[in-house]
Amino acid sequence: MANFNLDVTLEKALEEFSKKIPEDMAWKTGAEYRDGSFYLEFMTQPIQVSYPEGVVTNKNSGKELGLVDRILVLHYFIHAGGSPLLNKNISFKELPGGSIYIEPFTNRCIRPLIHLFGNDLSLFQKAAEKCGGTREKYGDMSYCFYPFPRIPVTLVLWAGDEEFPPNANILFDASAGDYLPTEDYAFLGGMLAGKLIACQGTVL
Structure with missing residues (x-):
C-alpha cells in the first residue's frame, strides 16, 4: 500500500470487496451485517461499511473515513480468514x-x-x-x-x-x-x- 499508489489500491480493494459474499465476510471479521451494511469498531470508533459500495463512515458522525483508513478497513474485510487467536x-x-x-x-x-x-x-x-x-x-x-x-x-x-x-x-x-x-x-x-x-x- 505505497503512498503514491493509494487510489489504485483503493480501486482494487473495492473491486475485490464487492465480489465477496457479505455473510462470509461478517463471520470472518467479527462484524455485524444487516440491511446492506457491516457494523464494527475500528480504532475504537463505531463504523459502518456499505456493501457492495465499500463506503466507510463513522456511525456516530456520519462522516466518511479518510483514504488510508478506508483501504485498511476494506483490506480487513477482503483478507480476514476467520482464524481463531493463537494467543502467541x-x-x-x-x-x-x-x-x-x-x-x-x-x-x-x-x-x-x-x-x-x-x-x-x-x-x-x-x-x-x-x-x-x-x-x-x-x-x-x-x-x-x-x-x-x-x-x-x-x-x-x-x-x-x-x-x-x-x-x-x-x-x-x-x-x-x-x-x-x-x-x-x-x-x-x-x-x-x-x-x-x-x-x-x-x-x-
Whole structure:
C-alpha cells in the first residue's frame, strides 16, 4: 500500500470487496451485517461499511473515513480468514515478509513511542488507558488494543536508565497474517502510535 499508489489500491480493494459474499465476510471479521451494511469498531470508533459500495463512515458522525483508513478497513474485510487467536505474540519482523518493511515500520511506529513515552511511563499509562488499552505483562509497561475486532496489537515500552536507552516494540497475535497484508500492519501500528500521541496531549 505505497503512498503514491493509494487510489489504485483503493480501486482494487473495492473491486475485490464487492465480489465477496457479505455473510462470509461478517463471520470472518467479527462484524455485524444487516440491511446492506457491516457494523464494527475500528480504532475504537463505531463504523459502518456499505456493501457492495465499500463506503466507510463513522456511525456516530456520519462522516466518511479518510483514504488510508478506508483501504485498511476494506483490506480487513477482503483478507480476514476467520482464524481463531493463537494467543502467541510475534514481532513485526516475524509477520510474513516483515523484514522487508521493518525500516518504515520502525520509523512510523516504534520511534514516536520511544520519543514521547520512553522516559515517562506514567504518561504512557495515562494515554493508553484513555485510548481504551488493556494492561499487559510485557516489558516495563504494555497495553493491548483492538484496532479491529480480531486483531489485537500490544504496545510495549522499556524505560531508559543509566546503562540502556528507552526502547519500544509492537507485538501482534500469531494469527495476524490471516487478517491483513503485512505492509498494512505498518500503517495500523502508526495509526495506533498517533492515537496515543493524541491522547497524550489531552492528559498532560
